[in-house]
Every structure is written in structure tokens, then in C-alpha cells.
Amino acid sequence: MRLIVLLFVLSLISCHENPHSGKAIQKEKDSLSAAITDSLIRNDPWLRYTYTERQGKELFEQYCVVCHGQGGEGDGFNAYNLNPKPHSLSDSTYMKVISSGTLTETISFGGKGVNKSVLMPAYQKTLDKTQISNVVVYIETFTRTKSNY
């Protein structure tokens, strides 16, 4: 009987052994969690763009920047050979009246498809629908004032 009581007391002690260091470990763990959460969610430059926007960015940089420029400002190296020159895609007053549908149509059927300059080619046969919609989503980030994150 004594032995059982002793064992019980011992097990209680072992459960609560050295509460001081337990707290320290917990604190360390919390700061680690905070650091990781930080790198997971907040401090990740990748999260400036969603996955879809990144796909669009990749395509925009391959096909469009030669004329439309890195930031969509219509200042690509080939832009000065064009008449009319490409309009800035980061001009928010201009872009306000252009719907995603119009952008999709312009990319798919070219300038000619929306009664604009023939110098903008049609990409309907080069890119598939998802790719075109990704590019549209990316173009719309030029005039986005605040990120979602």
C-alpha cells in the first residue's frame, strides 16, 4: 500500500518536474513558431502575386514586354517602331473602362479584332484560354492599388 502511494506521488512529481524550464521551452517554441509563420505567410515576396498571376507574369514577360514594357507602360524596346504606340496598361483611368472581357478579346483576336491597330497580333492560336486568362489577370495587377495579402 505504501509503495502504491509512493509511486503515485512520484508520478505526480515527474509530470510537474521543473516547471520553470518547461516555460522556457514553451517560450522558445512560440518564438520559433512566430518566425516560421512569418516566413510562411507575411514575409514571402512570392506572395505579392498569386499562382495564377505568376503564370500570367511569366507569359507576359515572354510575349508582351518587347512592346508593352516590363511594367506594362508601353515602353518596350520595340515600341518606338510602332505607330500607333501601345497604350500604357498601368494607366488606371484608361484601364478602368477596359473590362477583362475586352482584354481577353484583344489578346485572342489581336488589335484588328477590337477595331484597333493591326500591329497587335492575335494569340488565340498560340496560347490556350487559361493562359490568356492568366495574362489578363496579371495585366490587371498593374493598376491594383492594394495587394490582397
Place this chain on the structure above:
Amino acid sequence: MTKLRKVYLITAIVFLGVLAISPLKDYFSEWRAVQKNYNRYIKKLPQKVKPVPLVLKQIWVPKLNRIDRCITCHTGIDDGKLANAPLPFRSHSQIPHDFATFGCTICHKGQGLATNFHDAHLPSAFWEQPVLPARYIESSCGHCHINENLKLTPSLNRGRQEISELNCIGCHDLNGGYKKSFIPSLNGIGNKVVNRKWLTHWLKNPREIQPQTKMPNFKLSGKEVEILSDFLMSFRSYSNGENLDSLPEIYVKNKDKDDFITLGKTRFSEARCISCHAVEGKGGHLAPDLAKIASKATAAWIFNNIKNVHLLQPGVEMPQYGFSTKEIAAITAYMESEFVDRDTPTDTIAVHEPQANFFEQGIVLFNQYNCGGCHDLSSEKVSLNRGPDLTSIGSKKIYQIDFGTTDIPHTLYDYIDGKIRSPRTFGETTRMPEYQLNKADNQAITTVLLSWQKEPVPMEFVRTVPTPPKYDPQGKVGQIIKKYSCLKCHTINKTGGTIAPDLSVVGSQLQQKWVENYFKVPYSLRPVMEERMPNLFIAEDEIKTLTDYFFKFLISDNLSIEEGWDNSPEAIVRGQGLFREKYGCQSCHIVGGNGGYVGPPLDKTGNRLQPGWIYRWLLNPQKYKPETLEPRAGLSEAEAKDLTAYLMSLKSEK
């Protein structure tokens, strides 16, 4: 009696209370709150979204041994209407895999079975793998797509290229079939380097002398640098035991004469050396900057290197130019007069007394830092002393990692990233040098390393690309192609570089006469490209051999217009209309002095291309060159024929 009843009552209440803990805990669980929150959130949306029942949900993937409960909280994962919703309700971006077959944690990591935020996302005493940050997510693609470079994984592809270029295979065992890249041999370095001071300077910090170099900084101490310099300077002969040819008399006689130096300068610019080499940062970046080369290498070495580069540096990518001895001597004289480091004090070229035992101490250092992993050195005492095996680094356990004095979070990805960035902060015994990479490259290499796991995914998921048989032409043609390093820039039958156009079917694309002239006077067809075709000064008979080979063997039967085409003036006018008014080709191509610079100018196309090739290309450019910027215009066959007629009519007057 009543006392017993009281005890009974109290016990019963306590018992009920204890029993209620579990359902209450379940009722107030975190995930249930998230789901309720979700159902409240979707009511505010303009579109109609179905509310979720308040139950625990999971995806079970027996083949991959995964049970993932992530969708319990990530409720809107497959609803496109929630693309802009806050986390965790947001829909997953479009990817080529569906969630039911793959689950979540196979890519995102974390603890799939957990039902609260902390356990699912963060490491704990029982689970050390947190959710993978978005910047490394492509590493998970690499688990199955082992050597496949996908369009959707730019970071992974970039990392693989960096690993190959930095020659990590020199010290580490790697996955993915990397081969050692060209690195200069150290045999004969004692005869190459002008001044021992240059070598000590270089060994201290190579990037300070040559910012583009792949050689990392080994952080050697001053004493180590001195010993290694003495050691290396003692290697004066080449691998085959030969020495450098001495400079010819024509060099010694004329090296200071202005017209001789001018000849060298002319040949230097005609051969377009700066297409690969930079001079003070201006020019290509495929080969070392030449701005101070004369203060590094001796005139005899420069002369011998241009004369027979493949003998002096086996495996080097530089072409063997067809210069005469006089021309080589003139180029050497030009480089000796121009490419000098004006800051080098001339009086330092004093006789240097090597330290005692420099050889014994030098070989120890050479082996300690595994210099032989990258550089060749003919000495029996060289032994390899490789670094850790990295083939399963992505499965390394946290307890196996020595974080040293760093204060980075204890996760595998932060460790790998930190180790590549500043390796010497992880304990004093580490020998790994510092590469001074930019952030994106560091991240890309970390991504690749994370993809190499101990336990492979089941075979049915693995995707590998078979390596195509290597194109290795034999005989005289093979010798010429090797001599001029054609495959450094051009690809033939899936072997070679991607800098310049693929030549696999060049005999059906170009006209033989044009190719022959182009070898003699190459000009830039694509102004956008930084690298230009150099003038290799190929001998007449070699041009004949090569073009005969091109037009007999590098051809395709599928690049013709079977039913013929019409080159009448009417067709040409129709083609011109299509070119200017319907398809706006002038936005990228120059014809008659105006147009864009994206594609090659098309004046004189009729002298350059074959009609069948133009026709096939116009119908579907991506079929022949997937990465081309030229969009597939969707021409009808008749339109393509009219355009071909127009383009073939663009000829030079002669």
C-alpha cells in the same frame, strides 16, 4: 443512508461533467469555428456559394499513403468563385493535378492528419516538417518530375542549371545525372600566370578580380594563400608533359609597331571575340572578361591559346579560329598593349623565395579543400576529399543538422538556404566555400535540393525524360564541328546549346549559296540577341565540306509545298496586303527600311530561305520552335502561299 446518496449524486455529476468534456471540446474546436466563419462569409458575397456542412473532411490517397484533412478548413479549394477570398477560404490556383488523386501534403508538406492550425502548419516535438513556403513549392514538383524541366517550374529549372554551372558535382553526390562542366586545368599554371601576386590576389577573393567567375571564395587565410600560390606556381608543364611553343620571331620583331597592333585589333573585332568575352564588363558573359588578361597570362600563353585552344585546354568551349600565325601574333600584341591592369605596380615582379616545405603543405591544402574536385592537376598525391552526399538532403532530419552559431529558424529549408548563402557560419569544421549568389539563385538551388528525398514516390508517379542519344558526327565533318565548337551555341539533333538557331534541318531551311557567304562574312540576323555569330575565319575547303554535309544530311522531307505555289505578281501583291494590312507583320520585322526589331529583317529573304520552309513556318511557328515569340496567326493554306510568294520576291538587286 442519505450520506451515501449524496456521495452517489456528487459522483454522478462529476462523472457526467467528465463525459461532457469530449463533445464540448469537439463542439468548440477550431475547425468548426472556421467552417461557421466560412458559412457567414459566403452569405456576404454577391455570387451564390454553397455553405459547407459542419463536419471533418479528408482526402485519402492510399497509393501515396496520405490522409489530408486540410480541406476541412480550406473550404473553397475547388470553387473558382473564391479566387480572391481571404485565406483559408481561397480557391486553389489552377494546376495540372487534381486534389483527389494527389492530396495536399504531398506537395505542401505539413501534418495532414492534424485538425488545428498549429499542428497542421508548424513543426512540433512530434512533427518536424512545417508547411512549405510558397517560394519553395516547386521542390515538390521535383519529387516526381525528376529530370523534367516543366514550363510551370521556372525556379526548379533555374536551380538545376545553376547546380550544373557551379559544378556542385565536383564535391557532392547529386541526383539528376549532372556531369562535370569545363573548368580550366591547373597544369602549367606556373607558365601561364605572369605574376605570383596575381595568383595570391585571386585565391583571396576571385570575385574581386573577375565578378562573373564561377569560382567561389574559399575564405583562405593569408598563410594558406601564400602556400597554395607557391604550390601552384611550381606546376610549369602541361598534362602531356609539353611546354608552350615559344613566341614566333614575327611577334618579337613587331610587337611594338602600330600597324601590327592595329592588325590585331581589327582581327579581334572581326572575330567578334566580345560576343563571348567581355572587356571591362561590356560584351558577352559566356567567357572570362579580358580587360586585364595581359597582366594575368603571359604573352606566350595567350599566343598558344589562340593557336590551338583545344590542345592547351582540353574540353574548352572556345572555337579554334582559322587565323594565320601572323594574325595570332598580332592579336597577342594587341592584347599585350591594351588589356593591361594599369594599377599593377611594376616593381613587385621581384624574385620570390618559395617557403620551405611548400609542396608538402600545399598538397595538403589542395586536398583539404578538394580543389581536385573541379580542377585537373597531374600529381600522384592529389586525392579526392568530397563533401557530404546530397542525394537525399530533402529528407534530412532536424536533429542531424548543426545550426552552429546562426540564429535562423530550425527548419530544413532555412538551413539549406543559409548554408548556401554563408556556409562558414555553420560550425568551424565546414570547408564549403562562399558562392555569393543573388537571392533568387540561392532560392532556386534550395528548391532543387529540397526535391531530393530519401523515400522515392511510387514508380507510377515518377516522370523522367529519357536522354536522347548524343549526336556525335564522325570523320572530317565531326572534326570541323568540334574545332569550331559549333555545338556550344547551335543544336543539331537534340545535342548542343540553345544560344543560336537549331541546325538539325538547316539544309531544308536555307539556301546553300547564302550559307557559304554567311560563313565568310557573318552578320547579325537577330539584332535583339546579345551573342553574335563570330567570324571564325574558316578555310574555304572546310566551308565546302560543312555545307555539303548540311545540304545532304541535315534535311527534312516534310518542309515543302507538295502541291506547288504560285509566284505570279498577283500572288505577290496579295501577300504584301496580308503582310501589311491583315497581320501587321511589320510590328516585328523590317522590310524596306521600316518595321520592328523583334524578329529578323526580311529584306533579301528570297536569297536566304527556301519557300517550303517559309510556308511551313508560317502555318505553325511553334511546331518548329516552341519558345518563339512569333504568334501562330492561323493562316489559311492559300494565305500562307501568298505570303511565301511575297517573301520570296524580296531579293537583293543582283
